[in-house]
Amino acid sequence: MEKIINNTCKIYIDEGYRNFQKSLCEACNVDSAEELNEIYDAYFVICDYNTYNTQLHEMMKHLKGKYVYEYIINPGEDSKSIEGYEKIMNYCIKVNLSRKSLVIALGGGVVGDLAGFVAATYMRGIDVVQIPTTLLSQVDSSIGGKTGINLGNSKNIIGAFHQPKITYINIEALKTLPEEEYLSGMGEVIKYAFIEGNVCEGKMGFLNFLLENHEEILDRKTTTLLKMVKTCAEVKANVVDKDEKEGNFRKILNLGHTFGHGIEKLCHISHGKAVAIGMNMAFKLSLEKKLIDEKYYNKFTSLCEKFNLPITFEYEDVNKVFNIMKNDKKNSFFKINLVLPVGEGKVEVFDNIEENLIMNVIKECNNA
Numbered sequence: 573m574e575k576i577i578n579n580t581c582k583i584y585i586d587e588g589y590r591n592f593q594k595s596l597c598e599a600c601n602v603d604s605a606e607e608l609n610e611i612y613d614a615y616f617v618i619c620d621y622n623t624y625n626t627q628l629h630e631m632m633k634h635l636k637g638k639y640v641y642e643y644i645i646n647p648g649e650d651s652k653s654i655e656g657y658e659k660i661m662n663y664c665i666k667v668n669l670s671r672k673s674l675v676i677a678l679g680g681g682v683v684g685d686l687a688g689f690v691a692a693t694y695m696r697g698i699d700v701v702q703i704p705t706t707l708l709s710q711v712d713s714s715i716g717g718k719t720g721i722n723l724g725n726s727k728n729i730i731g732a733f734h735q736p737k738i739t740y741i742n743i744e745a746l747k748t749l750p751e752e753e754y755l756s757g758m759g760e761v762i763k764y765a766f767i768e769g770n771v772c773e774g775k776m777g778f779l780n781f782l783l784e785n786h787e788e789i790l791d792r793k794t795t796t797l798l799k800m801v802k803t804c805a806e807v808k809a810n811v812v813d814k815d816e817k818e819g820n821f822r823k824i825l826n827l828g829h830t831f832g833h834g835i836e837k838l839c840h841i842s843h844g845k846a847v848a849i850g851m852n853m854a855f856k857l858s859l860e861k862k863l864i865d866e867k868y869y870n871k872f873t874s875l876c877e878k879f880n881l882p883i884t885f886e887y888e889d890v891n892k893v894f895n896i897m898k899n900d901k902k903n904s905f906f907k908i909n910l911v912l913p914v915g916e917g918k919v920e921v922f923d924n925i926e927e928n929l930i931m932n933v934i935k936e937c938n939n940a
Contacts, residue, residue: 574802580816581715581809585741585802587794589634592740596701599738605636612674612699614639616664618687619678620647623705626748631678631703641667645683652686652721654730660690674699674737680706680753681713681843685728688719692734702736705745707757708844711764711804712825714739716812725896727833733817741805743797752842754792758879759828759844763851764804766872767824769917771810778803779871779917786878823921827911828854831934834896835885845882852876852883853933858913860929868916883937890934897930 573591576583584595597608615637619628624644632640643663645651677687677700684702691700704714720731746754765779781803782789788796808825815821832850836843855872858864876883887893897908907923908930914920 576805576809578809578813580813582738583805587744589631589742592634595738595740609637613670614673615676616641616669616673617676617678618643620645620683622647623679627705627745652682657721664694671695671698676701678703681709684709684714685720688734689721689731692719692732699737702739707746707754708760710741710801712760715808725837747792755880756842756844759847759881761804762875763827764807766913767827767919770824771807824911824919827919830897830900830910834893838887838892839885848876848881849883849885853937854912856933863914884939886939890938893934894931
C-alpha cells in the first residue's frame with residue numbers, strides 16, 4: 573500500500589479494500605474497528621448503481637460498524653442537483669445521522685462531489701471519506717476537498733471546501749470500468765504531465781512515462797496503474813497543500829476546464845473528454861501568443877491520440893460555449909481566468925486574454 577500524507581491530504585493507494593478500515597483507524601489515531609466505532613456512531617455509504625453492482629459488496633466486507641446505511645443514486649451529473657441533494661438530506665434526518673456519523677462516498681466524481689457536499693452541510697459539517705472508483709476521481713476529484721452540486725448550466729456553482737478524513741484508492745476498481753469511462757479519465761491524467769513542473773522542480777518525467785507506457789496503461793497493468801495514479805495524486809496533493817482554498821496557485825489544476833465545462837454541458841460528453849478538448853484550446857491559445865512552440869503542442873496531440881481522446885467538438889452555437897466560460901466560478905473581477913501552457917510541464921494563469929482570440933480558438937476547434 574502506498575501513502576501520500578501532508579498537512580492537508582491523507583491518501584492511501586491499495587490493491588483492494590482489505591486495508592480500508594485499518595487506514596481509517598490510522599487517520600483517526602486508533603488501533604481497532606472497535607475503537608473506531610466509539611468515534612463514529614454510524615456509517616452512511618453513498619454510491620450510484622454502477623458502484624452498487626461492482627464495488628459495494630466487496631467494500632462492505634471490510635467495513636464493520638453498529639449501523640451502516642446505504643443510499644444509491646442514478647449515475648450522471650443530473651444527480652448533482654438541488655433536488656437530489658435535498659432527498660439525501662431528508663434521508664439523513666430520517667435515519668437520525670448525527671454529528672458523530674461518517675459519510676462514505678463510494679464512486680466516481682459525481683458521487684464524491686454530492687456526498688462530500690452532504691457531509692459539508694449536514695449539521696454544519698460531519699466527516700467524510702472518499703473512496704473513488706473511476707480513474708478521473710482517483711487522480712483528481714476525490715483529492716483536495718472540493719464538493720458541490722450544479723445549478724442550471726453552472727457546474728459545481730453551489731459547494732464547499734470540505735477535506736475528507738482519508739481518500740482511499742483501490743486500483744483494482746479501475747479494471748471494472750467500461751473502456752469509454754476509463755479512457756475519459758485519461759483526460760485528467762494527461763493534464764498532470766503539463767503542470768508537473770509547477771509543483772515538482774526537476775521532476776519532469778511524467779509526460780515521457782505516459783508516452784512510453786501507453787500500451788500498459790491501456791491494458792490496465794496493475795504496477796503501471798499504481799505508478800500513474802500515485803504520480804497524479806502526489807501532484808494534486810502538493811498543489812492543494814500549498815493552496816487549499818484556491819486563492820491562486822491551485823488554479824493551475826484547471827488547465828482545460830474553463831473551456832471544457834461549457835463543452836461538457838452543451839455537447840453532453842464526459843468530463844475527461846471535455847477537458848482534453850479544453851486543453852487543446854489552451855494549447856492553441858499558447859501557440860497564438862507564442863508561449864510554446866509547435867513541437868510541444870505536437871506532444872500534447874500525440875498523447876491525446878494514443879489514448880483516443882478528442883481534441884475538437886461539434887456544436888452549432890459557439891457563443892453559448894463562450895457565455896458559459898464568462899460565468900465560470902473561477903473568474904474574478906469580471907475577467908475570464910485561463911490556465912495556459914508556457915513551457916515544458918509548466919502553466920500560468922492569465923486574465924488578460926483578448927475575447928476575440930478566445931472566440932477564434934473555440935471556432936477553430938469546432939467541427940460543426
